[in-house]
Amino acid sequence: MNGVHDMGGMHGMGPVTPEADEPVFHEPWEGRVLALNRATVALGKWNIDASRHSIERIQPGDYLRMSYYEKWLVGLVMRLEESGLVTPAELQSGRPAPRAVKATPPLTAKGVAARTGERGWFERPVNTPPRFTAGQRVRAKKINPTGHTRLPRYARGNIGVVDRIHGAHVFPDSNAHFRGENPQHLYSVRFSARELWGEAAAARDVVYIDLWEDYLERA
Amino acid sequence: MDHDHQEVPSDPALRVMALESLLVEKGLVDPAALDSLIDHYEHKVGPRNGARLVARAWVDPEFKMRLLADAGSAAAEFGYVPHGKEHLVALENTPERHNLVVCTLCSCYPWPVLGLPPVWYKSAPYRSRAVIDPRGVLREFGLEIGEDVEVRVWDSTSEMRYLVLPERPAGSEQMSEDELAALVTRDAMIGTAKVTLAGASR
Numbered sequence: 001m002n003g004v005h006d007m008g009g010m011h012g013m014g015p016v017t018p019e020a021d022e023p024v025f026h027e028p029w030e031g032r033v034l035a036l037n038r039a040t041v042a043l044g045k046w047n048i049d050a051s052r053h054s055i056e057r058i059q060p061g062d063y064l065r066m067s068y069y070e071k072w073l074v075g076l077v078m079r080l081e082e083s084g085l086v087t088p089a090e091l092q093s094g095r096p097a098p099r100a101v102k103a104t105p106p107l108t109a110k111g112v113a114a115r116t117g118e119r120g121w122f123e124r125p126v127n128t129p130p131r132f133t134a135g136q137r138v139r140a141k142k143i144n145p146t147g148h149t150r151l152p153r154y155a156r157g158n159i160g161v162v163d164r165i166h167g168a169h170v171f172p173d174s175n176a177h178f179r180g181e182n183p184q185h186l187y188s189v190r191f192s193a194r195e196l197w198g199e200a201a202a203a204r205d206v207v208y209i210d211l212w213e214d215y216l217e218r219a
Numbered sequence: 220m221d222h223d224h225q226e227v228p229s230d231p232a233l234r235v236m237a238l239e240s241l242l243v244e245k246g247l248v249d250p251a252a253l254d255s256l257i258d259h260y261e262h263k264v265g266p267r268n269g270a271r272l273v274a275r276a277w278v279d280p281e282f283k284m285r286l287l288a289d290a291g292s293a294a295a296e297f298g299y300v301p302h303g304k305e306h307l308v309a310l311e312n313t314p315e316r317h318n319l320v321v322c323t324l325c326s327c328y329p330w331p332v333l334g335l336p337p338v339w340y341k342s343a344p345y346r347s348r349a350v351i352d353p354r355g356v357l358r359e360f361g362l363e364i365g366e367d368v369e370v371r372v373w374d375s376t377s378e379m380r381y382l383v384l385p386e387r388p389a390g391s392e393q394m395s396e397d398e399l400a401a402l403v404t405r406d407a408m409i410g411t412a413k414v415t416l417a418g419a420s421r
Contacts, residue, residue: 005324005325007343007347009347010343011347013347016344016359017339018339018360018411022338024260024261025261027232029232029235032235032253033231034256035254036235036239036248040248052324052325055325073231073234080242085245085247086245090241091241095241095244096245102244103245103246103247104246105248108251108252109249109255119305119330120378121304121306122306123306150324151376152323152324154350166379169378170378196350196351197351202366204370205369206372207372208373210374212377
């Protein structure tokens with residue numbers, strides 16, 4: 001979707017303002033939100049791409065106003081509700097619905113030790129050879145999917161060169177919508193800054209973007 | 220500093236508390252597991268992990284080759300990747316090229332080796348500008364990159380994660396691996412700083 005989350009190349013966002021000696025969490029609730037996200041993904045009702053897409057669906061004004069972990073909180077509530085794990089009435093009252101069946105947490109404190117470093121593995125075996133080879137010129141397709149996609153707007157329609165092939169990976173555009181993993185070859189594509197931004201860009205500079213096969217065509 | 224997290228009222232804190240209590244009552248999460256997760260991200264992972272990889276690469280050419288060939292396996296040698304494999308790529312800075320990592324679409328960041336990202340990395344200014352004006356962004360970090368140097372920006376659009384292998388600073392030839400690791404900052408491994416003998420807080 002052409003959302004406000006797709007920020008590459010936008011103007012007007014102001015300077016980057018690093019904070020010296022920044023803590024991991026600025027408020028205890030930020031840590032709780034992160035932990036709730038990690039603990040509930042273990043329930044198996046959604047995946048990383050669906051998580052990203054829920055945050056992308058936050059209204060643009062809210063998306064820009066909210067802090068990072070507030071977006072995580074809002075996205076989590078969306079997924080809990082959409083997956084049916086909690087009902088709107090439960091969220092409203094803060095109490096389980098009468099006669100609601102009590103579940104057993106899939107992730108216990110003991111299980112955390114074994115699973116925290118686990119980010120998942122997204123490469124999958126496929127039977128088809130890569131359509132493109134390293135060194136080949138490719139064009140990022142000019143497409144505007146209304147659902148989740150990882151093809152940034154600033155790349156669309158531009159020509160780059162395949163730098164390397166990362167193997168076949170789960171395709172976010174289908175996985176985010178629970179339409180299957182549809183694994184396909186993933187390419188690191190090198191674009192010159194001038195191809196992306198025009199002649200004012202520095203002559204030597206380049207941007208590497210990871211792009212799935214369905215995003216690319218021969219150029 | 221005008222960070223948005225400082226403008227957030229106590230409201231999210233209350234909402235999170237209510238949500239956690241609901242999920243616990245429904246048996247969907249275990250509060251002890253939440254405590255354990257927070258402890259992990261606050262104390263067990265962080266840029267010290269990445270710094271150890273960088274220092275080893277500086278003193279051990281064979282390790283450096285392994286790191287550049289398959290950073291996930293190299294990180295696994297240090298126990299940073301519990302299952303032995305990780306979608307991780309190391310990018311070597313040289314006098315001719317400077318690498319900079321961003322995620323324009325969200326906030327993808329190499330957690331196993333750098334921990335959780337700082338607020339600025341996840342912010343709209345960095346995400347919007349790193350790809351269109353990398354040299355301007357680097358200048359705000361106090362880094363002037365010469366015109367003869369190629370700036371390579373890596374937009375983390377997939378599950379591949381990127382770690383910059385910074386240049387070893389001149390004058391560090393006699394330093395031990397531990398001393399070298401202490402010089403390596405988080406920002407140097409994102410690409411918004413160089414490693415200096417002074418070291419920095421970031």
